[in-house]
Amino acid sequence: MGKVGIIGVGQSAFVRGYPGSIKELAFEGFRDAMLDAQITTKDIDASVICSAPEYDKQRSPAGVLAEYFGLTPQPTFYVETLCSSSSTGVKLAYSLIKSGLHDVVAVVGFQKMSEISSAESQERMGRGADIQWESPFGTMMPAYYAMYARRHMSKYGTTSEDLALIRVKAATYGQINEKAVYRKPVTLDMFSDPESAMSGPVASPLRVGDCCANADGSSCIIVANEEKAKAFSKKPVWILGVGAASTTVNLVGRSLFSGLTVGMEAGKQAYEMAGVSPKDIDVAEVHDCFTIAEMMAYENLGFAKPGEGRDLIRGKETYKEGSIPVNVDGGLLSKGHPIGATGGSQIRTIVLQLRGEAGDMQVKDPEIGLVHNIGGVGLYGNVTILGR
């Protein structure tokens, strides 16, 4: 069996309140990737559609999207792992191709978070955990990540300012990413300024500035076997390693609260498969739904030892010019986090980096990149390693 490559990447702009249907939103990412790959719908053998269904009014979105894309009668199906849905989709596409079932697969992730009213969204937010044993206490996503932040702080002495520095970095690149939803600068002073929205409490110790921006958006990754990848693309990017893991939903089943075991486990698998180690990674996209999530990712992926993630951000090592650039497209914090589209968008960023096509965000001559995408509160984890 040969290699598996990525021959096309695309995404819509990430926006608030997309003025169109989910089909039109998803088409923006799909078209962007198809134009990038310079292929036609006849070249696609199957499609994988990814979103988090609690935001969809459309039942079984795969069928209506495949129709709108002109991807019938090819097989299409739907995968979901919350915020990591589209990197799960890419892993599935990898498997479909590696097994020899299909040659070229389109993975489309989308989320129109504004599809439902904010009241409906608030109601769903309360059911994001174990609905039998946790939700009745009034749980919310930011509060769970806040519990990890609290534990990280008490165990290692990480500070709120360390976390704020991650947001400042994200905003540095969000300003130059024309597809980002949040384009404004963020300074450390804003976190101590009661007049600034950034300083507002959400769930202690996390503040508004520690939380990612909701957005509507879509992404698309076109995956092909080695033969087709070489035939269609001048610069295919190869999937060198894939890893995936899960853990318990209910926190009572876990033993680590200063890191995400799914990120560690998926990372270990992906490094082993790719035959590389953390020091070989030239550029990375990690799941920064909250600032603490990026801090833990530094440590869980081996960019820093446990508890030393703060040294990376204090020393600006994760900036574009640093030793391990992370989220130099603004990350989920500034680019935005349209749940089902996020993993594909992260993979797109790394593919553009490896091709040397990332524009103002370009890191100097990267050869190997890593994508870390988490679903739920460290419930699902995917790590994908890509190379030229």
Add this chain to the structure above:
Amino acid sequence: MAKKEIDTRFNKFGTVSFTSTTKVNDFIDRLEQGKVSGTRCKKCGMTFFPPRADCYQCFSSDMEWFDVAGTGKLVTYSKLEYAPVGFDGDLPYAIALLDFGDFKVFGRLDSNLSDDEIQVGMEMKTAVNKLPNGQLNYVFQKA
């Protein structure tokens, strides 16, 4: 034929319950008696909190109840300033996790605790709590 009565006791758990029927409904009766309880597999001895009707280690469904007793260490917590629909009346409140060694318990901190009394690692105990809307939950208090 008379309609079979459905056992929906679990509707009573927490500010808003999202589950009405479960095989561990007796949890609610035990809460009403002031006990926070888990289950233990009678076949292999595995201990579960929250309680389960089925053991994944030996696949037995022969379980017995045990009561959470003594103290657990506060692993972590967060105080919420926003709440999902139906929980606004409880704000601000803190969710937390206690480690009892053999098992952990997820719940809320007692609302009487002041911020400076709360320390990660402190010993706490569980207590059944009646909510203003008549619902039942449990909270963590200083041991």
